Amino acid sequence: MSFAAPWILGLLLLIPALLLVARWRRREQEQIVGSLLIWQRVAQNLIDKPEERKARLDTLMALLLSALAALVLACAQPLVLGAQRTQSPLVLWDSSTARLLPRARGEGMASDALLLKEVESSLAQGALNPPPIDLSRNAPPDPEQLRRSALALANAKPGAQVIVVSPLALGDLPNRIQQVSHEPDPQALPFVVLSSSANLIYAEVTRANSSWQLETLSGEVLETKRARGYQLLLALPAQLSDSEREVLIIRSTERESERAYLLPVLAAHLRGEQVDQRQLEVIAQVFAPRLSLEQSPPLDDARPALALPEFVLRAEVGTIKAEEFETRSCELRELHADLLRDLDETMLDQAWLKLDSESAFAETIRPASFPLSAITHALPEAGWEKVYLSLEGADGRSYPLIAKLRGAPTICSSLGLLSTARKQAWVAPLVQAAYFELCAYSLSEGPRWMTHLVPAPDAQVLERIATTAPTTPAAGLYQQGVINLRGPRASSLLTEERTLPSDWLRSSRAETSLELLFQMLALALLLAASALMLSRLESARKSQ
Amino acid sequence: MPEQHDPSLTLFPPALRARIARVIAALAKPVARLGEGKLEQAGLRGAREFAGHAPYAPGDDLRHVDWAAYGRLGKLYVRQFERERDVSMTIALDFSRSMLDFDWHAPDSQSASKLAQIAQIAACISNSALLQGVSVRLATQGASQRFDKAASMPALYAWLSRAALNATRNDHPTNGERYLAELARSIRQARSGAERVLVLSDLMEAATSAGEFLPLLRGGGKLGLICVLSPSELHPEARGATRLISRETSDELSLTIDSAALTRYQRELAKHLDTWRELIAARGGTLEVISSASTLEELMLSTLARKGAVR
Numbered sequence: 001m002s003f004a005a006p007w008i009l010g011l012l013l014l015i016p017a018l019l020l021v022a023r024w025r026r027r028e029q030e031q032i033v034g035s036l037l038i039w040q041r042v043a044q045n046l047i048d049k050p051e052e053r054k055a056r057l058d059t060l061m062a063l064l065l066s067a068l069a070a071l072v073l074a075c076a077q078p079l080v081l082g083a084q085r086t087q088s089p090l091v092l093w094d095s096s097t098a099r100l101l102p103r104a105r106g107e108g109m110a111s112d113a114l115l116l117k118e119v120e121s122s123l124a125q126g127a128l129n130p131p132p133i134d135l136s137r138n139a140p141p142d143p144e145q146l147r148r149s150a151l152a153l154a155n156a157k158p159g160a161q162v163i164v165v166s167p168l169a170l171g172d173l174p175n176r177i178q179q180v181s182h183e184p185d186p187q188a189l190p191f192v193v194l195s196s197s198a199n200l201i202y203a204e205v206t207r208a209n210s211s212w213q214l215e216t217l218s219g220e221v222l223e224t225k226r227a228r229g230y231q232l233l234l235a236l237p238a239q240l241s242d243s244e245r246e247v248l249i250i251r252s253t254e255r256e257s258e259r260a261y262l263l264p265v266l267a268a269h270l271r272g273e274q275v276d277q278r279q280l281e282v283i284a285q286v287f288a289p290r291l292s293l294e295q296s297p298p299l300d301d302a303r304p305a306l307a308l309p310e311f312v313l314r315a316e317v318g319t320i321k322a323e324e325f326e327t328r329s330c331e332l333r334e335l336h337a338d339l340l341r342d343l344d345e346t347m348l349d350q351a352w353l354k355l356d357s358e359s360a361f362a363e364t365i366r367p368a369s370f371p372l373s374a375i376t377h378a379l380p381e382a383g384w385e386k387v388y389l390s391l392e393g394a395d396g397r398s399y400p401l402i403a404k405l406r407g408a409p410t411i412c413s414s415l416g417l418l419s420t421a422r423k424q425a426w427v428a429p430l431v432q433a434a435y436f437e438l439c440a441y442s443l444s445e446g447p448r449w450m451t452h453l454v455p456a457p458d459a460q461v462l463e464r465i466a467t468t469a470p471t472t473p474a475a476g477l478y479q480q481g482v483i484n485l486r487g488p489r490a491s492s493l494l495t496e497e498r499t500l501p502s503d504w505l506r507s508s509r510a511e512t513s514l515e516l517l518f519q520m521l522a523l524a525l526l527l528a529a530s531a532l533m534l535s536r537l538e539s540a541r542k543s544q
Numbered sequence: 545m546p547e548q549h550d551p552s553l554t555l556f557p558p559a560l561r562a563r564i565a566r567v568i569a570a571l572a573k574p575v576a577r578l579g580e581g582k583l584e585q586a587g588l589r590g591a592r593e594f595a596g597h598a599p600y601a602p603g604d605d606l607r608h609v610d611w612a613a614y615g616r617l618g619k620l621y622v623r624q625f626e627r628e629r630d631v632s633m634t635i636a637l638d639f640s641r642s643m644l645d646f647d648w649h650a651p652d653s654q655s656a657s658k659l660a661q662i663a664q665i666a667a668c669i670s671n672s673a674l675l676q677g678v679s680v681r682l683a684t685q686g687a688s689q690r691f692d693k694a695a696s697m698p699a700l701y702a703w704l705s706r707a708a709l710n711a712t713r714n715d716h717p718t719n720g721e722r723y724l725a726e727l728a729r730s731i732r733q734a735r736s737g738a739e740r741v742l743v744l745s746d747l748m749e750a751a752t753s754a755g756e757f758l759p760l761l762r763g764g765g766k767l768g769l770i771c772v773l774s775p776s777e778l779h780p781e782a783r784g785a786t787r788l789i790s791r792e793t794s795d796e797l798s799l800t801i802d803s804a805a806l807t808r809y810q811r812e813l814a815k816h817l818d819t820w821r822e823l824i825a826a827r828g829g830t831l832e833v834i835s836s837a838s839t840l841e842e843l844m845l846s847t848l849a850r851k852g853a854v855r
Contacts, residue, residue: 028787034642035748036790036797041812043799053800
């Protein structure tokens, strides 16, 4: 047996001290009297005989000291390593490159390393011989594979405890398998990104704000009020114009009801999954007239000529230095306002795509002969590792979309607006593909630009890219499992750290019952001592 | 105790002797002022026997007029008394070890010695009796001395001091539980009966010892007991776990002296003294309990005189 808080055992030194004090107080004092005649009669007639009194006091003292000892032992949190601790705990952790992606508070793998140290110290806490931890097991980045691996590992080592270090939701696991993570369950994140091929909807729940904010593409805050999520959603149609209806940014406080109720339903609905009928009614009332997957044309059919005479979608290849990023960054609202103004004032009857780079694709491609969707094929084929997208207006101004890499929704919303204005549906996957490449760029360049990472591409897009452009670095990374981001789960990268559940260690200990045992023992001893003292008082009362 | 000093000066230092003299003088005043009747009432005069009648003459004490004879004979006669020639008093002193709490090496440091107290009481009463012509016998276990009216006070002090010192020097433990009985028996064997027997003791033995003193009384004499107890015996304090050591027998008793024990002690002490009191009351005896912390003046002029214990 060992103790989680062994220093508390120092209180046991109180016991001999108390014994000495009690002995000193109970020491006999000598007194010379003329005769013992009366005193002997007193001793004979006393109900409380000296020897009985001494025995009772000894018993009382023993009970109290035992209770004190039991309390001290209970406070020291005794640990009894059971059978499951006899073998080294096995740790499954995601050591893939994807864990190198930045988090709000540092890089994921470093966070996991800290967590592992915490787990290790927890296991070793109070143990005379802390069991070594087998860190040789790498968890696959896929939840299902990880779950299967954990179960297989637990079956292979019946006596060992399996600790899974991963934020992936693994569902119910046997008690012997403990999952820990400093990151929240991606499924329960306060940040939900909804996307579709035709329309982009961003429903973001931020912790900082205490009220809902409805933000349109123009950056205008339409609504700020304290309300339940569904009430705000019901209010949306009246607040939005037709041009704005397809791209929304909804910010709200962290509310369990919305996060866990409406938004996942909305996301599932937009993904075409089965959702609760009642919620569908709510969602339909708000969104269905405006947003539906069916309204989006198939990707293969979205090959219109891009009529953007005054804009150039520029894809540059080359090294983008940090200074450039900073220089080209601009305020999100300014960008949106400019775009909106330009779009409103210009008849976009002509468009051309200029693909300017240092590579073979430096020639200008006329949009009439080169659909934008071809970019998704052309870019990987060019072997570009770094992509820079920008919109160049007829006024000669360049709107560097990539400059807002830190505010990734800017790009999406901008291009989404573009697609909305032209009623085109093909831009979204293009942007997603671009983002995907940017993810790859970030992976190769390091995390410093990815303080606010973009949502992950849709699975279909990823698959498409992977299949149609298998040689692209990003696709390669995806196939290698480096990027294990799938749909909304990718947003886990954007969230802050989640602390280790405070009760994890306690619940994982079998020694909790031992603490309780000591506490109950102390209580029983105190009760016995109280009963003894009461009997003493009663006998004293009778003797009087 | 320093051998070269007179023990009587230790037990009865000059200052104390002066106090005793003042007490005796104070006791004698009311007697002289009130006449012989009061003397008899005070118990400091010998008992008187009826001698006959004599015709009343002016100046005779009207209290001696025999009014019954006047009723029968129509003439005034006064009763005449004759003083008994052999009036005596025996003072039995308990010098058992329970009483020997006097430190002969530091006599001034003690204020509540039972031994000193009974010696002073004995000296006072003896002195008063001797002044009234009553012979006094002082007796302890193993020592007895008769003093008549010609005896001097220094002789009285010397004998009391010597007896106390001898008792103190006796290292052999006495049979404390039967000391008074043995003392009465020794007095009886000496055939020194008296009209009045005064016992000065702490009475720390069975009350049956009182019966041993009764045969000493003759001619309707009375037995008086003065029980001298120290303050710690009268009102002991709670001391918790205590090992009591008997000065009498050197026995030990471990006891927790708490409130319950003290209550029981007071009850047992009162019961013990009541037993003594009842036994001697059957023969007209009296028992007074005093504290050794009381001053001699307070005892002789107030407590004992008021209660008639010195008669």
